[in-house]
Amino acid sequence: MNKKIVLATNNANKLREVSAILAPLGIDVISQREAGANCDPEENGTTFAENAMIKAKAVYEAVGMPVIADDSGLCVDALDGRPGVYSARYAPKGMECAKLLDEMKDVPENKRHAEFRCVIAYVDGNSEFTFEGVCRGVIGFREQGENGFGYDPIFVYDGRTMAEMTDDEKNKISHRSMALKKLCDHFKVE
Numbered sequence: 620m621n622k623k624i625v626l627a628t629n630n631a632n633k634l635r636e637v638s639a640i641l642a643p644l645g646i647d648v649i650s651q652r653e654a655g656a657n658c659d660p661e662e663n664g665t666t667f668a669e670n671a672m673i674k675a676k677a678v679y680e681a682v683g684m685p686v687i688a689d690d691s692g693l694c695v696d697a698l699d700g701r702p703g704v705y706s707a708r709y710a711p712k713g714m715e716c717a718k719l720l721d722e723m724k725d726v727p728e729n730k731r732h733a734e735f736r737c738v739i740a741y742v743d744g745n746s747e748f749t750f751e752g753v754c755r756g757v758i759g760f761r762e763q764g765e766n767g768f769g770y771d772p773i774f775v776y777d778g779r780t781m782a783e784m785t786d787d788e789k790n791k792i793s794h795r796s797m798a799l800k801k802l803c804d805h806f807k808v809e
């Protein structure tokens with residue numbers, strides 16, 4: 620019988636992405652709502668790992684089944700790692716790219732390095748793990764591309780923004796898929 624894992628989110632996109640990666644390993648992923656958990660804990664940690672663990676533990680308390688949670692964001696070198704764990708709250712939804720471009724308007728091309736980071740936390744009552752994925756690129760000078768979400772239109776990887784990539788192309792190189800690959804490797808050796 621397949622192993623069941625609860626994903627600490629009700630976000631349909633995250634659920635689809637994580638399910639697609641874990642299904643070949645015989646792992647069925649269900650949302651926290653499907654598992655009967657109705658919680659939205661305050662993400663008051665100072666690191667992605669702390670926030671991912673806060674979400675995973677809160678849902679584990681509610682459902683008593685293995686849980687994974689993710690926390691992610693954009694860290695810009697020239698801004699000492701900001702917006703980092705505050706990426707989702709940096710600007711009103713849909714305004715984050717414009718605000719960041721404005722904040723970086725005087726930063727020259729060779730100082731615009733940045734990275735997306737993602738931490739996946741796993742909790743099952745006996746064990747707790749975190750797995751981190753990083754994707755390095757640069758911040759462009761304008762928004763380009765229609766796909767993706769958040770900071771994708773200004774995050775340039777290998778000459779194209781993430782918003783100019785298909786889902787499949789982004790999933791090959793993204794911080795989230797790197798973290799999920801580490802999780803997969805962990806389950807493969809179990």
Ligand code: IMP
Binds near residue numbers: 715769
């Ligand atoms: P959370 O992990 O759902 O809390 O998201 C954190 C925030 O980081 C999101 O709201 C986005 O603004 C940003 N972010 C995380 N991953 C990505 C990505 O793959 N593309 C663009 N923005 C992202």
